[in-house]
Amino acid sequence: MSLYDEGHTVAGWTGFGIATVGSGVVGLGVCAASLPLVVGGLAVVAVSVLVTWVLHLAGWGKPPGVRPRGQWGMRDRDAQARGGHPGCVSCRLAGRGRRAVVVAVAAGRSTAAESTPLSPVE
Structure with a gap:
């Protein structure tokens, strides 16, 4: 799956x-x-x-991308929505998520979208 x-x-x-x-x-x-x-x-x-x-x-x-299996249910609300999702066009249009990405990049840290493995093999 x-x-x-x-x-x-x-x-x-x-x-x-x-x-x-x-x-x-x-x-x-x-x-x-x-x-x-x-x-x-x-x-x-x-x-x-x-x-x-x-x-x-x-x-x-x-948000787009890989999520833990515990967050796959339709009735589970997303806790990160208020702060915005990195790389999410919808959040960016609403003015959310830019600050967190800018601060992480300025500090030299990778964002969650960059550090998440794409498959169990990786």
Whole structure:
């Protein structure tokens, strides 16, 4: 089994569900040749991105990369979310995580993303 547990989070599944509904509305709008339905569906897809982002920042989404098996459950909130995840675009857009990475690099320490082995072999 893979050590990567990407997307198996409350934020990921909620965003997927909302985006699926939005895509269905866009498809219905295309089939019905209705510009308001297409625009409405695209708005729902945009809302799915925002909802996923907010849930990630609230700790219901987890950072990319390898996590311990104990943190693989969907009901486990991420304790690092408030401080930001190194290398996470979502956290960087919210202004989180930059300071920790800058301080670690300035001090000559490696960040968690750099020191985590990618597989049991490494």
